[in-house]
Amino acid sequence: MKRGGTHDRIYAVVRKIPRGRVTTYGTIARLAGFAGQARLVGYALSALPNGSAVPWHRVINAQGKLSLEQNGSSSGITQRLRLESEGVKVDAAGRVALATFGWRVAIGKS
DNA sequence: CCACTGACGAGTG
């Protein structure tokens, strides 16, 4: 059944992100079928209730930075702690090395 | 229904 919503589709993709890995909003939007609508991903995550099974903390912006911390949101601290807890290194400016921790999906083929 | 806001991305100066 279709959940009539764009959010559920996005959550499904976010939940596929492996532990210790991060992804950008644009990538998720693309995988969810909403290419070019990175904003939707952000809006969907913003609607997430506290304690949801969605690893929203593994989602960062294309600049490799934590959008939450960039915006000065108090939740940014939680995201940072959770990422470091998984082994993801976060820069003092809230930046993550996408080249190292970026979620590489379907890339091992050449 | 209208107006405003908001976890983005890419382009421009």
Add this chain to the structure above:
DNA sequence: GCACTCGCCAGTG
């Protein structure tokens, strides 16, 4: 690297 603009969509009052 920073500031500003446009596009796109959902939620709220």
